[in-house]
Amino acid sequence: MKLTVIDSLTLPGSPQRPNEDASGWTADAAFVIDGATGLGPGILVGNDNSDAASLAAFAALNMTAMLERGHATDEIVRGINTLVGRIVGAMTSEPPHGWQLPVAGFQMLRAEDGRLVTSGLGDCTLFVADTEGNATTTSPHPSRGAENALAAAMIERARGLSKLAVADRDAATVEALRASRARFNTPGGPLWTLGAAPDAADHIASATLTPALPATALLASDGFAALVDTYRRYDAAGLVAAARDRGLDELGSELRRIEHEQDPEGQAFPRMKISDDATALLISIQQS
Template identity: 30%
Template sequence: MSFRLATVPGKPDRPNEDFAAVGANAAVLLDGAGTPPGTESGCLHGVAWFARTLGGLLLGALGADATLSGALGASIERVNRLHADTCDLKHSDTPSATVVAVRWGTTDIEYLVLADSVLVFDRVGDAPEVVTDDREAMVGRELRKPMDALATGTPEHARALRDYVAALADHRNRPGGFWVANTDPAAADEAITGRVRRDEVASMALLSDGASRLADRFGLATWRDTLDTLSAEGPAGLIRQVRRAEDSDPDGLRWPRGKAHDDATVVYGHAED
């Protein structure tokens, strides 16, 4: 397969907390769960470090003969060992991340999706197949209503965002709640996994939720539109469209959201001729 990748931070003065990479037989995308300014996480390294460290270790682990969930669980344990002596890994706001991982062989493509990043397969002769984990969205639907009623960028919205993030923490990595990659290797077993035949996939896209907004939050594009944009304009072209939409609604009045602009990352792979 041939791949293109693009990533753009949500704000130039804050680190990009997404991570994506492609190896010889695998690709990964992680979206670090950023904490609102002024929120302590117990980790001196921060969310961006966590996402790129876990992502790099996971990509390496996918080269071995292990299940995708096994590779993710082992990689979480390795990250824990890297900063257990310096950071409070039991803190409620310890860094976490969504995970999308794919690994391909001669005949099949295996996949893993944990939390709300998105994997889209362009199925040959069929509609796109979308794989995402909506448990956080289901939990957060009621919790986010006070935040969504306020204009993005106001002090009131910032306070509501902090309250929302704190309320979500009570449901994170718990039965009946939602699951993300942080310090508990068992979260890997809660991921959505599966496989598709390689000859049935014309292309595939791994998207952080900052890049999938046109389709799943703004309703400005279908998944077919998204794949067509990626084919014609590449990942950078899709992100430019997302930014134009965000810029048209800077206060979040049309599309309520936690951030006016989010980190946006796309990995796009297509079958070689």
């Protein structure tokens, strides 16, 4: 089976902040990574004013290298998180709160021994459309309900999303975000991620896919997948077709028009910021 990246896109959510997404690919795999910075003072990983950007870049570099060496996906996650944990330990004099740690979701598509396998942690998404017209969507954490409810309450208090910078979130929002983040990467918690918890490797969501070939796949961070699950402009098949026919750059422009021209205040589509980082890879899947 042959995977070929035929288009790629990454857009920062704001020109004032680092892009906390990353992506990469090898001869038989591709992935996107979506970082989220810690919710406390100080930078625990890196020095780019965003420990999530540093985490995403570090994870992408090591993920690519370990894929090229043939490591299993769980080995890759365990290795990355072990290294990040050591970095955090070296940067802090005492263990940080869970909500202080940067985290990152990822979704991977990989050809393994003639099979097509997708694996991930967090809220990135894989869309696949095959030659028979079938389309599938895969995401380990597909629901945005709780986050959207929190965003709606925040927007109501602020009387508009455009009046809020990330650093200006009110105390109630920050407290709720910290309470949720503190449960990440814990037994019984809502989410496991790339970050400082090696045990996340035991919680990777994986599935074998059997699309009729040739097929086209689209890997997306949640900021790009919002075209489907938040803004409802496309279904899975429609998004893949639009990416194939019109290109990812045009879809990125459409995404930003929705956010900056049609709903800058977040009234129609409650969200935590006007625009999120948005990353996508368009991939051709063919029988080798």
